[in-house]
Amino acid sequence: MNFLFAWRYFKAKKSTNAINVIAWVSMIAIMCITFAFIVVLSVFNGFEGLVKSLYSSFYTDIRISAAKGKVITLTPDQLKQLRSNPQVAHYSLMAEEKTLLLNDGIQVIADVKGVDSNYKYVSGVAEKVYRGSFLTGNDDFPTLVLGNGVENALGVEADKNVFPLTVYLFQRGATINTTDPYRSFAGSNINTAGTFMIQADIDNKFAITNLAFMKRMMNLGADEYSAVEIALVDGRKADQVKASLQTLFGAKYRIETKYEQNKSLYSVMTMEKWATYGILTLMLIVAAFTMIGGLTMLVLEKQKDIQALKAMGADNRLIQKIFLSEGLLLAGLGAAAGIVLALIFCWAQVKFKLIPLEGGTFLIDYYPVKILPEDFILILITVIFVAVLASWFPSRKAALQPIELKT
Known part of the structure; x- marks a missing residue:
């Protein structure tokens, strides 16, 4: 039920146009960062696989x-x-x-x-x-x-x-x-x-x-x-x-x-990958502030709905779930769009070599990409975790609103 309400709130026209704008901005921001997450980590995987294959030619098992x-x-x-x-x-x-x-x-x-x-x-x-x-x-x-x-x-x-x-x-x-x-x-x-x-x-x-x-x-x-x-x-x-x-x-x-023969090399590659993941996560957290603003304005917009739901017996937990679901819906749609775009881009990079490596001194002449399932899982968990945190405060504020009976 909470997702049904969230979907109706997402589709419905708001009285204040800024709410729609902020919601779309937050979705687009999450889409872009999810796209960057997958593409950048896939490029790291590609280079890591290339370097490991080169070193494997010399260093034995x-x-x-x-x-x-x-x-x-x-x-x-x-x-x-x-x-x-x-x-x-x-x-x-x-x-x-x-x-x-x-x-x-x-x-x-x-x-x-x-x-x-x-x-x-x-x-x-x-x-x-x-x-x-x-x-x-x-x-x-x-x-x-x-x-x-x-x-x-x-x-x-x-x-x-x-x-x-x-x-x-x-x-x-x-x-x-x-x-x-x-x-x-x-x-x-x-x-x-x-x-x-x-x-x-x-x-x-x-x-x-x-x-x-x-x-x-x-x-x-x-x-x-x-x-x-x-x-x-x-x-x-x-x-x-x-x-x-x-x-x-x-x-x-x-x-x-x-x-162990190349411990420093593998450690550096792992650290670089996690450092990049940390930077992109910070960007995602910054983007989540737009979601907080959009949901806060939506709570103010839907005060009458909240009062009506509580009057019909909805408890604070259901109200909070509705606005949490709204945040997850915004993040989920943005992340899904980002994943689709990233998959298309990675396929095109492998197929058509869209972005070349400059200099001409490398063994390959384009950026290698390698998509790993564990990266998708990590990115989805990160997006969901940040979305839940961003949605928590507005949804909690909505749930704690008292019932005001007007005579």
Whole structure:
């Protein structure tokens, strides 16, 4: 019954035209903010999905490294148990160290990863090679796949470089030779084979070669490695697999999921999204003040109706429900219109790429959007909560009006 009264009040012509104007203004404001809610959060989801997919090309589902120091020991028995884990699809052993790369006097510091032949099964780096090929060579003839930023800093084209680079890294267990510091470093020539491009943080830092070469350069033993990276059958079970592997390997090993390897990145993206949600919620609260004004004026307009309803036996609770329903109706219609417009806009952005990304330096040339059902639920809950708060005071004022009997 209360919604029936609310609908009649919404459609009925008011004696004061300002009430209609304020009601429509509040609806349009809620519509615009709901539209902005969905579009902005969907763009955040699109960028988040894009960034995660890029980082997923380099960072694997699980990484096992040393809790202290840089080297771990993996016995044949441990590797056998790792292979027998039904959740482990593939694993790759690696040796990684910060190195100095030289090209005809140009010096660049880069993290060089030595990987085995399984690396292409645990990461997507090989698919991100855009110049040359993903060839890491062997111990006798090593080749290097450079990140795009490292390649630019060295001033080479990896697939056309005639002269080899020189790589230096500090020898494990060596002490600094003050007379000839280079004697404390292992050095070797290495050719380049290709270039990968994933994301600037990765491209500017990493280069990849073969495991045997890096183990020799780092002076590692047969069972010694820097890390082992793992691809899971089901990446959603990473936390469960991490717990089982931690039991297998013990506290001396650091076991990290993909999220934990990039915790700061994911935290920043989450904070940005919630900060945007908070700003839009504040805008919605400001828009709700127009609803408060409109409902307050409607209460004054319908004083005679309130008196009549109370005279016929309506209690304060019913009167309050009527004007609460009026507020929810205004907010609901505005939110529904905003959702429809946002869905149309997001579909058009995906289909026709309405808004391009300026600069031309991105992997995509338009703003990505990704609509998530949980965003709709969150937005609807927020709109309803703000609408109830905005409607509470005018409806309470209407309910507490005394019955005045005129003689």
